[in-house]
Amino acid sequence: MPITNRDEITPGLKVAITLKEDQGTDILTEGVVQDILTSSSNHPRGIKVRLTSGLVGRVQELIG
Numbered sequence: 001m002p003i004t005n006r007d008e009i010t011p012g013l014k015v016a017i018t019l020k021e022d023q024g025t026d027i028l029t030e031g032v033v034q035d036i037l038t039s040s041s042n043h044p045r046g047i048k049v050r051l052t053s054g055l056v057g058r059v060q061e062l063i064g
Contacts (some may be wrong), residue, residue, distance in 0.1 A: 002046030003059040009036055009047050014064060017049065017057030028060055 002018075003009060016028040031051030038047045046058030 001060070002044075003046060003062060004042045004046060005014045005038060005044075006038060006041050006047050008062065009033060009059055011035065011051065015049065015051075016061040016063055017051065017055070018046070018060050019036065019055060019057040029055060029057060030063060031055060033059075057063075 007045045011033050013033045015033055016030050019029055032051050034052045035050040036047060037050060037056065047062060048056065048058050050056050
């Protein structure tokens, strides 16, 4: 289930995201949030972030 509230995510947090090319599959990519790209306070499909690796996707899970 995607994380839809922007307040739950902060830079430095470890998350699992769905990349654009992986939408519709169960493939998740783990990484650390560098930037939050969604400007609204919530988004039904998940908050879009950029990871420190440069990958961009929507947050599906928070990790530890």
